[in-house]
Amino acid sequence: MNSFSRRRFFEDSIMAAAAVSLCTETVTAASSFSANEKLTAAIIGCGIRGKAHAQELAKLGDIDIAYVCDPDLDRADEVGALLVELNRPMPKKVQDLRVVFDDKSVDVVFVATPNHWHALATIWAIQSGKDVYCEKPVSHNVSEGRRIVQVARKYGRICQSGTQNRSRGALAEAVRYMADGKLGEVKLARSIVYGGRGSIGKATKCEMPPRCNYDLWAGPAPMTELQRPKFHYDWHWFWDTGNGELGNNNIHSLDICRWGLGLTGLGQSVISYGGRLGYVDVAETPNTQVAIFDFGTKTIVSETRGLKTAPFHPTIKASWFFYGTEGIIAEASLYDLDGKLVRAFEGKSENHFTNFLNAVRSRKQTDLNAEILEGHQSTALCHIANISFRLGAETTLTEVPRKLESIKDQDEALETLHRTQRHLSEAGVDANQAKLIVGKHLRIAPDKEQFIDNPQADALLTREYRTPFVVPKETDI
Numbered sequence: 001m002n003s004f005s006r007r008r009f010f011e012d013s014i015m016a017a018a019a020v021s022l023c024t025e026t027v028t029a030a031s032s033f034s035a036n037e038k039l040t041a042a043i044i045g046c047g048i049r050g051k052a053h054a055q056e057l058a059k060l061g062d063i064d065i066a067y068v069c070d071p072d073l074d075r076a077d078e079v080g081a082l083l084v085e086l087n088r089p090m091p092k093k094v095q096d097l098r099v100v101f102d103d104k105s106v107d108v109v110f111v112a113t114p115n116h117w118h119a120l121a122t123i124w125a126i127q128s129g130k131d132v133y134c135e136k137p138v139s140h141n142v143s144e145g146r147r148i149v150q151v152a153r154k155y156g157r158i159c160q161s162g163t164q165n166r167s168r169g170a171l172a173e174a175v176r177y178m179a180d181g182k183l184g185e186v187k188l189a190r191s192i193v194y195g196g197r198g199s200i201g202k203a204t205k206c207e208m209p210p211r212c213n214y215d216l217w218a219g220p221a222p223m224t225e226l227q228r229p230k231f232h233y234d235w236h237w238f239w240d241t242g243n244g245e246l247g248n249n250n251i252h253s254l255d256i257c258r259w260g261l262g263l264t265g266l267g268q269s270v271i272s273y274g275g276r277l278g279y280v281d282v283a284e285t286p287n288t289q290v291a292i293f294d295f296g297t298k299t300i301v302s303e304t305r306g307l308k309t310a311p312f313h314p315t316i317k318a319s320w321f322f323y324g325t326e327g328i329i330a331e332a333s334l335y336d337l338d339g340k341l342v343r344a345f346e347g348k349s350e351n352h353f354t355n356f357l358n359a360v361r362s363r364k365q366t367d368l369n370a371e372i373l374e375g376h377q378s379t380a381l382c383h384i385a386n387i388s389f390r391l392g393a394e395t396t397l398t399e400v401p402r403k404l405e406s407i408k409d410q411d412e413a414l415e416t417l418h419r420t421q422r423h424l425s426e427a428g429v430d431a432n433q434a435k436l437i438v439g440k441h442l443r444i445a446p447d448k449e450q451f452i453d454n455p456q457a458d459a460l461l462t463r464e465y466r467t468p469f470v471v472p473k474e475t476d477i
Helices: 014-023 048-058 073-085 097-102 115-127 142-155 169-179 214-218 244-248 250-261 352-362 372-390 397-403 410-426 455-459
Strands: 039-044 063-069 092-094 108-111 131-134 159-161 186-194 269-275 288-294 299-305 320-324 327-330 333-335 341-344 393-396 435-438
Touching: 039 048, 039 097, 039 115, 048 063, 048 073, 048 108, 048 352, 063 073, 063 097, 073 092, 092 097, 097 115, 108 115, 108 352, 115 131, 115 142, 131 352, 142 372, 159 352, 159 372, 169 250, 169 327, 169 333, 186 250, 244 250, 244 288, 244 299, 244 372, 250 299, 250 320, 250 372, 269 372, 288 372, 288 410, 299 372, 299 410, 393 397, 397 410, 397 435
Parallel strands: 039 063, 039 108, 063 092, 108 131, 131 159, 186 299
Antiparallel strands: 186 320, 269 288, 269 435, 288 299, 320 327, 327 333, 333 341, 393 435
16 A cells, blocks of 8 residues: 655644634524424425435424425426325425425425525525525535525524535544544545546537526526536536536535544635546536645645546545544544554444434534534535636646645645546546646635635635525625
């Protein structure tokens, strides 16, 4: 097994105290529910995750699902039919989520929309007096995530992030093992998401689903004339509506890396590089992306690969790795420094939806396994890495090392780069023709969720909104 880099960094802790104080609040502003009282729920968004929500909620006897909502009524019909198959009554099916928020009988809302709707749907639900479970990533940009936290605090609502690994008992035990110092000094974590993502096709007029209201679907995003072959799902790969694979699947492992390292805030700096390589299609986001997050004494390296690739490790199958002076933790298992399994962690898991509903009844934010502040900070890491990438410039593969000279840990950065270059070569990408986009190395203000001396990057912390689908500014909350 290759040796692992464990370098020294200076830890940023200014935001930690503020984050802890926010997260330990007990909600007192909202009405309470008895332990046996049924809650009335609505599911907003009826795609893959919306169906998963329906399947999970149908198992629970203490909740009634009154609404399913989607701008595409065909999708709402599908989730309604699924609930009937699961021996649940047919819910009301609506296109406009504001109908749900106007119904005072609805207690809890489950947001499973495309990314660009997550924040505003959550904020409107909270303002209408609902508690909210919001899918990952909880926002489309950094500012939106902070607004959710502020609105949840102001209105005294319970808000859970859909980063469900936080409810895994064995993983929580692994995190405690590190917190107790048993893994030694842990300075490096890796987020690894390797999965096949083929071409989505070249530009063509997008055929709108026959029962979809595009105005309601676009919501906060521009109503552009779409040029992709498939309307649903492929919104992930366009900046107006999605956040690429980094904000799609890597958010889960980044969240675990941040949790295991005990990190709060956005760190000291970020740099990201990659590209959409191996084929030509109409999508905008990278299918190959590396992001390096500097937290001072600790760092997170995120790797996303969409082309065919060998596994990160020949024997350890994991999406996150923690490297300590006394061993390695991957997934929920402990390995020695040579990669030999020592033991698997054990612990009682909790259904993530049940955890949310229990907190709704107790009115204690501290009962949540993935309180919205945690979801916001992990999501924001995806956003700042994408900002770095979007402000980058095309660079030939041979020139990339020079572009990474500003990174504090050169050994770690170059090791990751060389593995990425080997991967691209093995995937058939011509090193003489291919160009990577090397992003800006962005420094982050330690006491603010903004960058230092980079107004161009700061501008991407938020977006222009389409009336009336406007995420409120801080001064308007």
